[in-house]
Amino acid sequence: MRLDLITIVVDDYDSAIGFFTAVLGFDLVEDSPATTNDGRPKRWVVVRPPGAQTGILLAQADGPRQAAIVGDQVAGRVGFFLRVEDFDAAYERMIAAGVEFVRPPRAEPYGRVAVFLDIAGNRWDLLG
Known part of the structure; x- marks a missing residue:
């Protein structure tokens, strides 16, 4: 058993990718198109420290409730x-x-x- 991913809710995918990769030195593991449960487009973005097993799913805030916790x-x-x-x-x-x-x-x-x-x-x- 292992912990695969945790989620961090962010304001913007690209800014978050830049921070985690360029500033912290994480690897961009995946950046793929996806959809919300109701069919709207989003992205599946995973970053991970080099050599680590657990990654971070960067989730762009969707709506006021999620935006409030960024x-x-x-x-x-x-x-x-x-x-x-x-x-x-x-x-x-x-x-x-x-x-x-x-x-x-x-x-x-x-x-x-x-x-x-x-x-x-x-x-x-x-x-x-």
Whole structure:
């Protein structure tokens, strides 16, 4: 058994793809046309960190209810955790790319950690 995908609701597919691939270095695994349950067009967009098994389904908000949770999918908590081999290099690369860090790096028993926001405004821990 394994967790295959999680969903992050975003404002725009292409901006989210750009953030996750160009800024975070994820792989674009799939970007295929799809349809909603009522037949409207949408896309099936999956990104995944290199070498990871679990991917992220980027879902463009469809309607006011979904639009309302963009950037707040876990009610202001850190909901996503990205572990990297070289914390300092990843942190500096992300700063240079304009990623907003809301908490600076600190040492914890489980390693170094800094909290950043993704393109939608969701909180992530960068872990090293």
